[in-house]
Amino acid sequence: MTDSVSGERRVTIKDVAARAGVSTAAVSIALHDRPGVSASTKERILAVARELGWRPNLAASSLSGRGLHTVGLVIARPARLLGLEPFYMEFISGIESVLVRRSCSLLLRLVEGGEEIEVHREWWQGGRVNGSILVDLHVDDPRIPALAELGLPAVVVGHPSLAGPFTSVWTEDAEAITEAVRYLAALGHRRVARVSGPPELGHSAIRTAAFTEVARELGLEARTVVADFSADQGSRACRTLLLTPDRPTAIVFDNDVMAVAALGVAAEFGLSVPADLSLLAWDDSQLCQLTRPTLSAMRHDVFSFGAQAAEALFGVMTNRPPAERLVHAPALVPRASTAPPRS
Incomplete structure (x- = not known):
């Protein structure tokens, strides 16, 4: 944000118009993604808005009757995978249950690369969202400082x-994985494994640390193999574990899709579950209750x-x-x- 324009003052549409050399009407059209200006003009206006740090005035929107009406959610997943992942279907349904009571909408974008920051910036500076829910936090996630600077x-x-300066909603992953391992140890398992999500994800890192710690405490042989929550990689990880000389007698999976896939792999190896x-x-x-045998699970009210x-x-x-x-x-x-494992 440039001091010559804004200082401590909020940047306005007039500031953007003056810097871009266009009318305030053109700025409004471009920032709200409506037809009426050329692509090159829109690009110039958006570039100036980013440079000046313009953001929508939510208080003014509320007074004008528009109120709080759109929540943003960006998920870094290929669309083909998201449709197979029960977690996000249930999570989004939970969000919608709140939004519908408030006559609000959810703006969802799926990305496959490191595009989340730019999408959030585009939405916020374009006045398309009033706030966002951030998911799949990484360790030292670059979204945190970037979006805090935006004022989103x-x-x-x-x-x-x-979470940095943001409010967080969270589950106690370390406690849950510890309970899972203690349960398996109580059944008599001494060689346990885990198929995790990507290691850069914060909750994966927390679970991995707790898994390693409780296994060491209980004197168990333990190993973690990384996957990406998909059935294909869950199957691959399970095969990797079952091909080791001292294969595990119990495996914990970071989601239910990978656990369901592992049932098929066990059958390939001629192994009976459990x-x-x-x-x-x-x-x-529901996947866990539809398989045969039904899958034991760490239940989470998603x-x-x-x-x-x-x-x-x-x-x-x-x-x-x-x-x-x-x-x-x-x-x-x-x-x-x-x-309990076979003797």
């Missing part, structure tokens, strides 16, 4: 240690998780920021896929 109202879905291999899923969507994230964001957007919200740790649901 946001809520982080992740541990407070990842007599030869115990499997434990995460999140406990619908409520999404709803609480949306409620927290409305608190932030209306200048009533809540404290961090701890959603209860996932709870163990034993089913037919876990049992």
Whole structure:
């Protein structure tokens, strides 16, 4: 933001128009992504808006009757994978359950690269969203300082240690993975493994650290293999583990899709679940109850998780920021896929 224009004063559409050499009407059209200006003019206006640090005036929007009406959500997933992932279907449903009561909309964008910051900047500076929910936080996530600098109202879905200045809504992942490993150890398993999500994700890192720590405490042989939450990579990771000389007798998966895929891999190897291999899923969507055998899981109320994230964001957007919200740790649901190992 340039001091010569804004100093401590909020940058206005008039400031952008003056710098870009166009009318305020043209600026309004470009910032709100409406037809009426050429592509080159729109590009110049947006570049000036970014340079000056322009952002929409939410208070003015509320007084004009538009109010708080759009929440942004950017997910870094290929569209083909998102449709197969029960977690985000339930999470988005939870968000929508709050938005519909407030006559608000969800603006969703799927990206495959490091485009999240630019999408959030485009939405915020273009007046397309009133706030955003940030998901899949990385360790030292660059979105945190970038969006804080923008002044974007946001809520982080992740541990407070990842959230910087933003309000966070989170679950106790370390406690949950510890419970899962203790349960398997109590059944008699001494060789346990975990198929994790990408290691750069904050919740993956937290679970990995806790998994390693509790296994060491209990004197277990433990190994983590990285995957990407998809069935294909879940299968690959499971095969990798089962091909080792001292294969694990129990495997914990970071989602239910990978655990379901592992049932097929076990059959390929001629292994009986749970007599030869115990499997434990995460999140406990309906998938876990439709398989044979049914999958033991760490149950996580993902619908409520999404709803609480949306409620927290409305608190932030209306200048009533809540404290961090701890959603209860996932709870163990034993089913037919876990049992004591064969002697």
